[in-house]
Structures are given as C-alpha cells and as structure tokens.
Amino acid sequence: MLRSIAIIVVALVLVLGITPGALAQTPENAAGTSEGSVTVYPAPPEEPLSEDFTITVAGQAAPVYVCRVSAMPFNQVWPGYQRPIDQTELASFVYWDMTAPVEVEVVSARPVESVAIRPTARGIQPQVEGNRIRFHLDTPQQLAVEVNGWHKALHMFANPPAVTVDPHAAGVRYFGPGIHRPGRVTLQSNETVYVAGGAVVYGCFEAADATNIKILGPGIIDSSELERYFGLTDESKYLDNFGGCIHLVRCANVTIDGPILRDPPLWCLSAFNCSEIQITHIKLIGLWRYNADGIDLCNSRNATVLDCFVRSFDDSLVVKGLSYYKDVPISNILFERCVVWNEWGRALEIGAETASPEISQVTFRDCDVVRTAEIAMDVQHGDRAAIHDVTFERIRLEVDDVNYAPQIQNGRDATYTGQPGHRPHFLVLVILRGAWSTDRERGTMRNIVVRDCSTTGKLLPPSALSGFDETHDVKGVMISNMQINGKVVTSLEEAGISVGPFVSDVRIEAPNGGETAPGTGKKILFLGNSITLHGPNESIGWTGNWGMAASAVEKDYLHLVLRALSEMPESGFSAPKFRVLNIADFERQYATFPIEEKLREAIDFKPDLLVLAIGENVADLTTEESKAQFHTSLDTLLKAFQKDGDPTIVVRSNFGPSPTKDPILKQAAADVGALFVDISALAGEEGNYARSERPIAHAGVAGHPGDRGMKAIADAIVDAIKKGRKP
Structure with a gap:
C-alpha cells in the first residue's frame, strides 16, 4: 500500500512539475480548522502545493494549491493530441470559508516589484513590505493576485460557509478529506454528491435523464486523469463520455454549489437540454487544454449562474444551441456576479452555435472580465435562431497595458510569435455563417441592451455590429451609460463602435438623455x-x-x-x-x-x-x-x-x-x-x-x-x- 501511495505522489509531481519538498504535511484536523470567522481546510498529504506563495487568513495558515494554466494565447483546432506542457505554466490557488471581515497576508517567494488585485473594481489596496502583501477583505469573494504581472498568479477563493450534508443519508455520495479516484461517476435521480473541504476527487460527474441532482461542497473535482479522444465536429459525442468535470444531459432540478473544478480535458461544466439549473459559488481553474471552455449551457432554459469564478482557455460563460437539439428553444438564462479571466475566445457569449428556434431572455449582469483574449461581450449568431431580449448589464472589462495577441498554431512545431499591444473587442454583435454553423438559414437579432458597462485600461477596445443580409439583420440595440476609463461616452464614435451593414435602430444614451443614431461618423x-x-x-x-x-x-x-x-x-x-x-x-x-x-x-x-x-x-x-x-x-x-x-x-x-x-x-x-x-x-x-x-x-x-x-x-x-x- 505504501508503495502505491508513493507511485501516485511521484506521478503527480511529474505531471505538475512540483518538487517533492512542496508536498503538504499530514493535517492534524482533516475536517478543517475554524478559528472565529474563518475555516481553513488542510490539504491531503499527497497533494502538491505551491512553492510560490504562503498565506495566512486571520492568522491561520491556509494551504496553497497548484494548477496548470495557459502561458500564452496560442491555440489550434483539436489536432488529435493534447496541448503541449511547454505552452503552460503553474499558477496557485487557495480557498477558505469566512463569515466576517478578515486580514490576509501573502508571502511571495519572488521579490515583489508590483501587485495588482483583480477585479480592480473591488478597490482592494494592498500594503507591501518586502515580499509580504497584506490586505483586508470585508466579504467572501474571488480574486486574482498578480505579483510582477499576470504570470504565475495567485487565485483566492474566499467562500461563504459551506453547505453541509449528512454523509450517511440515503442518496449521498460523500467524499471526505483526502484523495479519491472514482473515475467517471454516473449520477441517478435524487442523488447528492458532497466534496468536503480538503478533498480532491480525480474524475468527473455525469448524468442523463435525471432529476433532483446536487453537487455540493468546497473541495476540488479534478479531471486531469481523464483522456480526450474526439474533436468537436461530431455533436453526438457531446452526449456520451464527454469528459468535463461535470456533464449533464436532459436533466432537471440541478443544484451545483461550492466545488472547485480543475483541469478538464475539454469543456469544464456543460449542460445539454437541461432545465431548472442553479449554479453558485463554483470556481473553474486550471483550464489550459484545447477547447477548455468554462460553463456551457446548451439548448437549456431556466438556469442561473451566480457568484462564480472562471479562468478558461476558450469561451468562458456561454449559451449555445447545438444541432442535436435544434428544435429546443433557449430561454431565461442568467449569469450574475461572476469573475472571468478569459485566455482564448470570448468571455461572455451567445454562440457561435445558435441552432435553436429561439434564444431569448439571456442576461449577463454585474460581472468582472479581468482579461479577455478576443471579445468581452459577444453574440456570434451562426445559425437560424431568433435571438431577442439579450441584456449585458454592469459588465466591467479590464484591458491590460501589455496584452499579447492571440495566435493560431499552424503545425505541431510552430512557436508563438504574438506581440503585445493587442486590443480585444468590448462588444461584438454579428450574424454570419461560420465554421461552427450547422443550419442552412441565418437568424435575426432583436432588442439587445448594453447598460452601465465600462472598460478601463490604456488600450481602448473597439466594438462592432454587423448583420448578414436584409432579412437576417440586427435591429434594436440600446447602449446606455457606457463608460471608458470613467468617462461616459455620448456617441458611437467616442465609444469606438463601428456599425456595419444590415444593422438598424442603434442608439447610444448618456445620463442626460442624449441619443446618437448610427451613421453620425464618416x-x-x-x-x-x-x-x-x-x-x-x-x-x-x-x-x-x-x-x-x-x-x-x-x-x-x-x-x-x-x-x-x-x-x-x-x-x-x-x-x-x-x-x-x-x-x-x-x-x-x-x-x-x-x-x-x-x-x-x-x-x-x-x-x-x-x-x-x-x-x-x-x-x-x-x-x-x-x-x-x-x-x-x-x-x-x-x-x-x-x-x-x-x-x-x-x-x-x-x-x-x-x-x-x-x-x-x-x-x-x-x-x-x-x-x-x-x-x-x-x-x-x-x-x-x-x-x-x-x-x-x-x-x-x-x-x-x-x-x-x-x-x-x-x-x-x-x-x-x-x-x-x-x-
């Protein structure tokens, strides 16, 4: 038994590139230690920990985990093999529960030249003394702490108190503190999964035609040991052996609250033709492989995603319509109070697949996009759906002063040559026939509202609106109180918005009621x-x-x-x-x-x-x-x-x-x-x-x-x- 444990530890060390000296020590209290307002969960002894940071929260030491992330925006269509490790790097993350304000101290193993805590809209101002970084947190929240730039960042997940369950209750699959390797787990109706603090579960959870499913707890679900064996051109594969951390097909009454999802082989959390979905307080980290989307809600309805963190190497928060369920309408989807770090593709998106008769009542609200590779807010309409009543509200985009351009990898031996100074788009609304289109017919886009959205940074991101033809057009776009570096823009020209063909009734409003129609520019x-x-x-x-x-x-x-x-x-x-x-x-x-x-x-x-x-x-x-x-x-x-x-x-x-x-x-x-x-x-x-x-x-x-x-x-x-x- 000792030999098998040693083999597992060595395997993790080789995969993650961690030295054995960084492994966690055996905890005295594997269930978590609580002192006053903070609960910290000791890491499993076998779990590699970060060498870059040590952290205390309200005086308690908290284990700092590692995850592999993308080191560069360099991507290609699934080539039949996984992305090479040399395009990645190790980042760190830590989690705890809190019920009252806390003081956080971070000690960096590297000399500290600069510190940025994102989202910057939170206004957290750290105190730096040598290699020690201190700051105050009033409430639970998700943050990225960047020391000397964004590489090897530290991600902080300060959670509200975790929900609890009776481990012995009927229908409960309980994963206590420690390492577990259940592989692929198929859930049935009325089952609950609980991943306790201090637990790391290697595998994934899948369900089809099930109701009343719950996946709960503050621990880690890691899918890095699952293999990917197909591309995304055969949609039938989406419904069987998909391989993300959580994969749901035709399910209803689903609750997912709390877990950290790490290193899936492709889309991390996906739901196909599902309804009545509640997703809260989950954290997606370590998404570096090809097609590593964040949360994909496909041909689903009545879904809410609240207070989540997504760092993904492809589209982050996404609503899609796939041809396998092309007759299923999509409606009543809400993403709210989420933090997004997008390293390829789009941060907040409808599309590019929109095979559905109708996509309506989709809202992205009060979200921070701390980085995006291509587009922050996007409706990329590639199929026949009637898309209407879509709202982007209080979306805050941060554009880094040094932003490297995304680049397609052409061949296995190609190297990344992208340059800094890339300007991602703020807003794109487009109807097109693209690589992911499956319908012969194009659709329409109506009643799109962009309200109280803002962007900060030296590089002004442009925006673009474009229809397909006179019948398949974009009509009715209201842009209200858009701000660029704190200044309210009063015209399309000032906002950097280009209005292309087959777009009509575009209005931009300032707080004083001023309105500018498209075409006022040259x-x-x-x-x-x-x-x-x-x-x-x-x-x-x-x-x-x-x-x-x-x-x-x-x-x-x-x-x-x-x-x-x-x-x-x-x-x-x-x-x-x-x-x-x-x-x-x-x-x-x-x-x-x-x-x-x-x-x-x-x-x-x-x-x-x-x-x-x-x-x-x-x-x-x-x-x-x-x-x-x-x-x-x-x-x-x-x-x-x-x-x-x-x-x-x-x-x-x-x-x-x-x-x-x-x-x-x-x-x-x-x-x-x-x-x-x-x-x-x-x-x-x-x-x-x-x-x-x-x-x-x-x-x-x-x-x-x-x-x-x-x-x-x-x-x-x-x-x-x-x-x-x-x-």
Missing part, C-alpha cells in the same frame, strides 16, 4: 472582389461571409482596416458607417458594365473614404485597346464618386504582380488624385496564402490571402492613409 465604402467579400459557397467549401480566405470575419483586411482607423482619432473614422460591395462583375465586363445603373446605391451612399480593391478577375490586358478601355472604365468608376463629393480614394494593386494591369490602376489613381497602394509583392511569400495556415481542399480558395496576408493588405492600406501617399 462613411467608408469598400468596392472589391472575393478578397473583399465572398458569401458562403458549399461547392468550394467556403462557409464565410467575409473576405476570402480569412479564418474569421474580424481577420479579413476590410475589418482590420476598420479596426485600425477606429483606433486612430486623427483619421476621423472612429465610428464609421461602412458598406461593402463585391464588383467582380465590373472586373469581368469593365468595357460594358453600366456603372451609373449598377452602382447607383453605392454612389448615393456618398462615402468619405472609398477603397477600390480589384484587378484579380480582369483578364490579362494583351492589347493597347484593352489597356485603354480598362483605364477609361476605371476613370469613369472613380469619377462617379467625385461628382457630388470629395472622398479620399485608395486604389490597391493586384495581390501578385501584374505588369499589364497594375500600371493602369496606378495611373487611374493618379488621374483622380487617389492614393495608390502596391501590394503585389505579398503574393511572393507563401506565408501570405490561406493554404499555408490551414488545410483547404479547393485550390481557388486556398490561393486567396490567409490571415497573415489579410493583415499585410490592411497594414499597407492604413499606412497609405496615414501618410497620404499618392502615386
């Missing part, structure tokens, strides 16, 4: 071909409704240009209204194309900035006559937009050198005083093609710019606008 028109905009086409395997072949809408050159201009106050385009038009027909029929007729709506839009991005579909100009005709047609096109206005015009070259077409594009730009951007050299670098970034079956799609190429195009256009460069 207008931008993009005329291009498939590189600018290409709708879904199953015959070539293209599912996007954006510039081909970016991996996502926000990564095509058009949206990168919009984002860059919105971050340049001097550009005057900080809240642009923009339109996009694919004019490949003009390229193919430039000699006979009826410009005034076909482009009348675009001309009447009267853009302040016109970006003309064409040429690839123009047949090679082999005669002087064809060259002259192409020049004449370009001249007519550009001057049509100068008749009743004076727009800034940007004309780009072909993506790839064209000795016959590029000189004419350049001359046509010069003739009307436009800026010319030469991007022809980009095609000479294989890394700029989509085929270099991901497998694409269709050669035509693969030969379009990928994310890197799109960024290079956008950078060239923005640079020309900055410099006012003319041919």
